[in-house]
Amino acid sequence: MSTAHQEGDLEVRSLVRVFGTGDGAVRAVDDVSFRAPAGRLTGFVGGNGAGKTSTMRMIMGVLAPTSGETLVDGRPITATDRRAFGYMPEERGLYPKQAVLDQLVYLGRLRGIPAPAARAEILGHLERLGLADRAKDHVEKLSLGNQQRVQIIAALMGAPRALILDEPFSGLDPAAVDGMADLLREHTARGVPVLFSSHQLDLVERLCERLVILRRGQVVADGAPAELAARGTVRHRLVLSGDAGWVRGMPGVRAVDVDGPVALVELSDDGAGRALLHSALERGDVREFSPVRPSLTEIYREVAA
Amino acid sequence: MRGSNDSPAWLIVTQREIVARVMNKAYLFGLLITVLLIAGIAGFFAWQSQQTDSYDVAVTAGDELAVTAAEQAAAQLRDGGELTVHEVADAYAARTALEDETADVWLRSGADGWTLSGWREPSGSLTQLLTPVVERVTVAERAEVLGTSFDELAAGGDLDTERLDGGDVDPGVVQFASFALAFLFFMGAIGSGQMIAASVVEEKQSRLVEIIASAVPLRQVLAGKVLGNSVIALAQNVLFASVGLVGLALTDFKAAVPAMTASLGWFVIFFTVGFVAVAALYAMAGALASRLEDLQGTTAPMSVVLMAVYLTTFGADGTLERVLSFVPVTSIVSMPVRVLSGAADWWEPVVALLLLAAFAVGVVLVSERAYRRALLQTGGRVGWRQALRAR
Known part of the structure; x- marks a missing residue:
């Protein structure tokens, strides 16, 4: 404000x-x-x-x-x-x-x-x-x-x-x-x-x-x-060529959802993101790595629940 | 855009209260009914006072005493009515006359006393008229036997009445007036009071009061409501009083019209001042309710007080009446009644009016605070004590 x-x-x-x-x-x-x-x-x-x-x-x-x-x-x-x-x-x-x-x-x-x-x-x-x-x-x-x-x-x-x-x-x-x-x-x-x-x-x-x-x-x-949406916890979507189950073991990474090669994760800091991407590239191709902005409705549920 | 040249808020509220009431069909209908009621009562008395009684009295031929008595009674009636004497041949003819209603009663003298026969019970007013006449005729007859006359025997036996307070108003009129004023007060105060309470709770229930309260001080809203409704109550009482006075002028009591006008004048002044207090209290009662349904509960103390005023004032006399004529609220009815009966000195209504005005100011100040406090409280009824408690 x-x-x-x-x-x-x-x-x-x-x-x-x-x-x-x-x-x-x-x-x-x-x-x-x-x-x-x-x-x-x-x-x-x-x-x-x-x-x-x-x-x-x-x-x-x-x-x-x-x-x-x-x-x-x-x-x-x-x-x-x-x-x-x-x-x-x-x-x-x-x-x-x-x-x-x-x-x-x-x-x-x-x-x-x-x-x-x-x-x-x-x-x-x-x-x-x-x-x-x-x-x-x-x-x-x-x-x-x-x-x-x-x-x-x-x-x-x-x-x-x-x-x-x-x-x-x-x-x-x-x-x-x-x-x-x-x-x-x-x-x-x-x-x-x-x-x-x-x-x-x-x-x-x-x-x-x-x-x-x-x-x-x-x-x-x-x-x-828009500001509120940006302030909400940002998640990242990671799409790999192989199975993404291994992300669960990464430090500083919370796996919200893993489905085959697709993982939705929350990162504790930028370093955790770099480490995650590094590990992923070691294991194969990275098809997608992008931030996911929550909708206002999700924020509202989160804060007003 | 926002000009200061428009009327002050209290005046705008006053105008709305008056216009809204005048446009209210239920109110106008009630007003019409009351005016018709007053006109009807006055009309009934006027009609009754113009009624002349007419009696047909049968007497048996040869019953000289009965003939004399009937003729004297006829002479006494004069403009108050008409008494026709029918001489019939004998007792049988008299019975027939009663049965076929050519005669109302049959009057006959006898050695052991007089008898007044009717086919049904003879009329009370006729019996009342004949009783002293019969007595007089009997005494006159005996007096003649004793060599004297009725007038000689009765000389010095007249009873004159005189009144020392200088008043000239029939006590019956005073009594009627105290009833009428108490009634006017009660109807006016309860009727207009309930209207104010309803209009206050209407605004509270619909939250209109929040729009109003954010625009103008609630004190001004209350002032406008009290003023507007007092104007209506005043106009209404002037209307009722005028109809009543016109009616009174048509009855036997027309001599009381000037005294009654003065009394009603005082009543209108007293009522107007006193109603300010009543209106403020009803506005407060309205503010205490949160819905129309609560009104009966929150206005109950007011109804009880007004009912008590009504009941104590119209029956009061003597010291009680004198005290009541100074006590605020009851003075609205009792002082004008004392003015009418001539019992009040000139300063008494003035003092009573000042007391009433002081009372009204006090009540307005107290209820204004409670009105403001309770009006914006939502959810449930607010108690009188809770609203009045200072904070």
């Missing part, structure tokens, strides 16, 4: 949240530090109870941290900053018996957007998401997917300075996921940090430029997907 600050970066530092007291106390968020850089989509990944939602709620100021800090531009986030953040909470809900447009205008006004400007912007968003003709409908008459679109509009309006979205893609079909991703990229293009949580790793890997993996309240991996 680079230490250079960039204008607009969102950061959490040594964040801790303990629920309950005494023996029943649970450290839901346990010394979490990471950065969601400005202009980047940062994916926040982890299983149920990993602490994603609690961390996001602390960033939005609706949950008090036990200790630690939430920062923007390198200084503590204030109520004024948060007023300009777009937030989508974990559970989906709006006023069921109020018209879509009316309640979006209400939420916009609470965030300081004058009613006419809010109305114009909301109508634009509704148009774009194919909901223009539902503006006057009560929210309860909308399908769940459409309710989610209305909620995302609530977070996106007023050109927010940061977006904190809890599971924004859950329940969307693939086409809707792409539409939503395009929408989010428009905001990163403005130089805004976007932090979203998900438990769908493939989606996060495909969409985001940065990844924070959380497990039991702790950050277990943090970086660009």
Whole structure:
């Protein structure tokens, strides 16, 4: 993780949240530090109870941290900053018996957007998401997917300075996921940090430029997907002309899998690699000797298991 | 883009609370029912006061005393009703008249006393009317035998009533008013209170409150909710009071309208101030619940207190009433009632109002903290004690 600050970066530092007291106390968020850089989509990944939602709620100021800090531009986030953040909470809900447009205008006004400007912007968003003709409908008459679109509009309006979205893609079909991703990229293009949580790793890997993996309240991996993959334990594939069973006896070499002339090995250091290759050439031809990069899914299993 | 020229957050919340309520069909329906109920009660009393009783009294020919008594009773009724005397030939004709309903009763004098017969039990109000008349006719007859007259015997036996407190309102009206005000208070406080609690838990349950809380201070949200709902409660009570007063003007109690208007005016002021406290407590009760289903439990203490206020105030009199008229919350009902009955000095409602206002401020401060603490706590009901505990 680079230490250079960039204008607009969102950061959490040594964040801790303990629920309950005494023996029943649970450290839901346990010394979490990471950065969601400005202009980047940062994916926040982890299983149920990993602490994603609690961390996001602390960033939005609706949950008090036990200790630690939430920062923007390198200084503590204030109520004024948060007023300009777009937030989508974990559970989906709006006023069921109020018209879509009316309640979006209400939420916009609470965030300081004058009613006419809010109305114009909301109508634009509704148009774009194919909901223009539902503006006057009560929210309860909308399908769940459409309710989610209305909620995302609530977070996106007023050109927010940061977006904190809890599971924004859950329940969307693939086409809707792409539409939503395009929408989010428009905001990163403005130089805004976007932090979203998900438990769908493939989606996060495909969409985001940065990844924070959380497990039991702790950050277990943090970086660009390619960077993380490079950091994972690199294995080597060795293909020989004869049987490769002998690699099992080599010092500094762990044979993960041996199948006839093909061996998958983990090397303790570069010297072990040289020694292995040397021995192999003494015994015959070496058809292949190459590093194997693990997929993100494998890393995720490894770190979040 | 983000202008500061828009309204402050509390005002935006106030507006939404009012608009959302006015658009709520269930609320409007309930309001209509209540207005119809009040108009109906007033209408019933008005109709009843315009009802004139009419009686047909049969007397046997030759029963001079009975004829005299019936005629005197008819004269006494005057505009309150009508009494027609039917002379029938004999006892058999009288029975027939009763059976075929040409007469309601048959009045006859006798050596051992008078008898009033009806085909069924004679009407109570007619019996009440005839009893003193019969007595008077009997005494007058004996007086004549003794060489004197009824007037001479009865001279100096009149009983006049006078009232020294200077009030001029019928105690019946005061009693009715205390019932009506207690009812208005109870309905207004419980009804509007539940609405606030429901709107708070709706926001909490859907996590909308997290979006709102990250945008504006929750203190302002609470202020907007309390204010918006107080405006609604005020408007609602003004509406009920107006319908009630118009109704009252149509009844026999129309003389009480000016005094009643003053009393209702005090009630509206007291209620508005007191409702601020009630609204804040209900908002807190809403914040304690985590789902709509929990509301009944978290608002139960409020319901009990309001029910107690209702029950103690409408029956109270004497010292108890005087004390209640100063104690916050019960003063909302008891002080306007004392103003109506003329029992309160001018300064008393002012002092009671100041006490109530101080109480409201205290309650708002306490419940504001609990509201903020409980509102963002997810998962399960939060206890009153837990929310109120300082940290």
